[in-house]
Amino acid sequence: MSGEQAAAAGRVPAGVPVGPGGAVALSRVVPVSGRRWTVPRWVRRAVGPVGLVVVWQVLSGGGVLPADLLASPVDIARTAGGLVADGTLPSAMGVSLQRVAVGLVSGAAVGIALALVSGLSRLGEDLVDATVQMLRSIPWVGVIPLFIIWLGIGEAPKIALIAVGVAFHLYLNVYAGIRGVDAQLVEAGTSLGLGRWGLIRHVVLPGALPGAMTGLRYALATAWLALVFGEQVNADDGLGFLMNQAREFFRTDVIVVCLVVYAMLGLLADFLVRTLERLLLQWRPTFTGQ
Amino acid sequence: MTPGTSTRPPESSRPSEPVAAATAAGAADAQEGGGVAVRVDGLVREFDRRRVLDGVRLDIRAGEFVALLGRSGCGKSTLLRVLSGLDREIEGEVLVPRRRAVAFQAPRLMPWKRVWRNVVLGLPGRPERVVAERALTEVGLDHRADAWPKTLSGGEAQRASLARALVRDPDLLLLDEPFGALDALTRITAQRLVAEVWRERGCAVLLVTHDVEEALLLADRVLVMADGRIAHETAVELPRPRDVGDPRWTALRAQLLGRLGVAEADGGADSHVDGDVDGGAGVRRTPDGRGADR
Ligand SMILES: Nc1ncnc2c1ncn2[C@@H]1O[C@H](COP(=O)(O)OP(=O)(O)O)[C@@H](O)[C@H]1O
Ligand SMILES: [Mg+2]
Numbered sequence: 087m088s089g090e091q092a093a094a095a096g097r098v099p100a101g102v103p104v105g106p107g108g109a110v111a112l113s114r115v116v117p118v119s120g121r122r123w124t125v126p127r128w129v130r131r132a133v134g135p136v137g138l139v140v141v142w143q144v145l146s147g148g149g150v151l152p153a154d155l156l157a158s159p160v161d162i163a164r165t166a167g168g169l170v171a172d173g174t175l176p177s178a179m180g181v182s183l184q185r186v187a188v189g190l191v192s193g194a195a196v197g198i199a200l201a202l203v204s205g206l207s208r209l210g211e212d213l214v215d216a217t218v219q220m221l222r223s224i225p226w227v228g229v230i231p232l233f234i235i236w237l238g239i240g241e242a243p244k245i246a247l248i249a250v251g252v253a254f255h256l257y258l259n260v261y262a263g264i265r266g267v268d269a270q271l272v273e274a275g276t277s278l279g280l281g282r283w284g285l286i287r288h289v290v291l292p293g294a295l296p297g298a299m300t301g302l303r304y305a306l307a308t309a310w311l312a313l314v315f316g317e318q319v320n321a322d323d324g325l326g327f328l329m330n331q332a333r334e335f336f337r338t339d340v341i342v343v344c345l346v347v348y349a350m351l352g353l354l355a356d357f358l359v360r361t362l363e364r365l366l367l368q369w370r371p372t373f374t375g376q
Numbered sequence: 377m378t379p380g381t382s383t384r385p386p387e388s389s390r391p392s393e394p395v396a397a398a399t400a401a402g403a404a405d406a407q408e409g410g411g412v413a414v415r416v417d418g419l420v421r422e423f424d425r426r427r428v429l430d431g432v433r434l435d436i437r438a439g440e441f442v443a444l445l446g447r448s449g450c451g452k453s454t455l456l457r458v459l460s461g462l463d464r465e466i467e468g469e470v471l472v473p474r475r476r477a478v479a480f481q482a483p484r485l486m487p488w489k490r491v492w493r494n495v496v497l498g499l500p501g502r503p504e505r506v507v508a509e510r511a512l513t514e515v516g517l518d519h520r521a522d523a524w525p526k527t528l529s530g531g532e533a534q535r536a537s538l539a540r541a542l543v544r545d546p547d548l549l550l551l552d553e554p555f556g557a558l559d560a561l562t563r564i565t566a567q568r569l570v571a572e573v574w575r576e577r578g579c580a581v582l583l584v585t586h587d588v589e590e591a592l593l594l595a596d597r598v599l600v601m602a603d604g605r606i607a608h609e610t611a612v613e614l615p616r617p618r619d620v621g622d623p624r625w626t627a628l629r630a631q632l633l634g635r636l637g638v639a640e641a642d643g644g645a646d647s648h649v650d651g652d653v654d655g656g657a658g659v660r661r662t663p664d665g666r667g668a669d670r
Pocket of ligand 2: 552
């Protein structure tokens with residue numbers, strides 16, 4: 087490191103003479119508040135998606151992307167408008183969202199309950215964990231035919247598929263979160279007179295929350311995926327059905343509309359998790375980028 | 377709490393009968409009965425068949441400030457954990473007050489609770505915020521009551537941890553090298569704080585430290601631990617606040633450093649810390665049958 091670099095980094099390296107004799111290049115530390123106006127975060131976050139759409143439109147307009155392979159954004163907006171106007175899209179979204187919600191809630195309930203059982207007690211761990219670890223390596227998409235045979239072709243197999251994906255992710259992360267709680271804090275809690283439930287409530291569960299949040303992110307992503315798979319097999323409504331139908335009629339615009347809806351819902355889910363994390367994990371100072 | 381009363385009969389001359397008689401009484405009774413805050417006899421703790429505590433005998437009177445010195449790894453923290461009730465895989469007799477509080481070397485605050493909620497954590501009922509604020513004021517930290525623990529400085533976190541111990545109004549305050557991680561200046565402030573709090577509260581204090589000067593500044597009595605036992609004890613019969621320049625203080629310091637096996641200009645003592653106490657404690661060794669396993 088040269089003397090100049092070191093000075094720029096705010097340090098004076100050993101051996102560089104400081105004082106009347108030596109000439110040391112000094113640099114000013116610029117206060118952050120000195121930087122005037124910055125672009126709001128949400129605008130910056132929108133740059134990527136908007137840019138993508140613009141590039142896509144330019145490619146479509148220039149004939150690089152033929153309309154029968156991929157419809158242009160403008161066409162897609164028009165198609166989306168039509169689908170919304172005749173009520174197809176809202177009803178499909180309503181059905182799909184409901185499936186995700188029910189699957190998510192029931193899967194979360196099962197996953198978290200199992201994680202608590204095996205995370206909090208050694209007996210529970212012995213009884214539950216091996217079983218879950220074994221089942222989790224089964225590719226759940228391969229279970230669809232079985233679910234249909236077991237549960238019929240109604241809502242049950244689709245919701246079950248979502249629930250299974252959600253439950254595994256939450257189980258793994260909540261369990262790991264519980265077991266990752268600092269033993270020293272548990273000990274401190276004990277010395278403060280907390281009983282078993284006090285420890286769980288004030289020490290173990292809050293400590294497992296970061297892990298649970300990670301689990302929730304994965305669970306949401308899995309829920310959408312499972313929804314697509316579930317609805318493309320044997321469904322007569324919902325977003326997946328809409329896509330399947332569009333495929334049969336070579337309507338790439340409808341397919342893309344559905345994909346865009348998925349993307350939007352994904353963005354919404356991410357926003358919800360971010361908000362939850364900001365509320366629940368505000369005690370945790372983490373690296374937020376520079 | 378005059379320093380003059382802090383001596384007690386040497387281990388060898390103390391009859392063992394009264395100790396046995398006290399076993400039946402509950403911990404709290406022992407405290408009320410004879411003004412005794414801690415009574416430990418024949419305490420053995422093994423880790424993988426290695427005796428870290430080997431027949432510890434220790435009495436602390438109510439309101440007494442005792443410092444426990446010893447080399448790193450000699451079992452100070454282990455003894456403190458036993459006294460706090462966190463470690464019960466022991467043999468021997470241990471009587472402690474029901475109301476006791478620990479401040480660990482690391483503050484161990486729950487990072488997900490604001491400072492004041494940390495302070496009242498574990499108190500019975502639904503404690504009011506003012507309860508926490510009173511304790512925080514005592515340690516000069518009331519202005520940080522709403523902070524997240526991870527935003528506190530080392531000294532602040534340590535004081536919050538002390539407030540959390542004090543709010544329990546303990547009869548026995550156990551401090552495990554609470555100033556170890558603090559810088560020299562903050563440590564001096566923290567030591568004064570503990571001295572002040574002790575004077576006002578009048579609870580018995582067991583301060584584990586490896587700092588001879590800290591022990592001599594604060595304690596009525598200084599114990600030296602070695603080979604799993606209390607190998608030596610010195611009453612510090614000097615007026616408070618202690619004067620570091622006092623020749624008696626310096627002499628005590630030299631003596632203790634000698635006990636700890638640190639060669640000093642004078643020292644005078646041999647480095648065999650064991651010589652002082654009779655082998656009586658050793659007789660109480662229990663066979664490896666581990667009767668006290670719970
Ligand atoms: N949980 C444990 N398992 C095995 N050995 C332990 C455990 N806790 C402490 N020890 C050992 O006991 C000895 C005393 O430890 P400790 O009481 O922490 O020392 P210190 O006097 O420095 O506080 C050390 O040798 C340490 O390695
Ligand atoms: Mg220690």
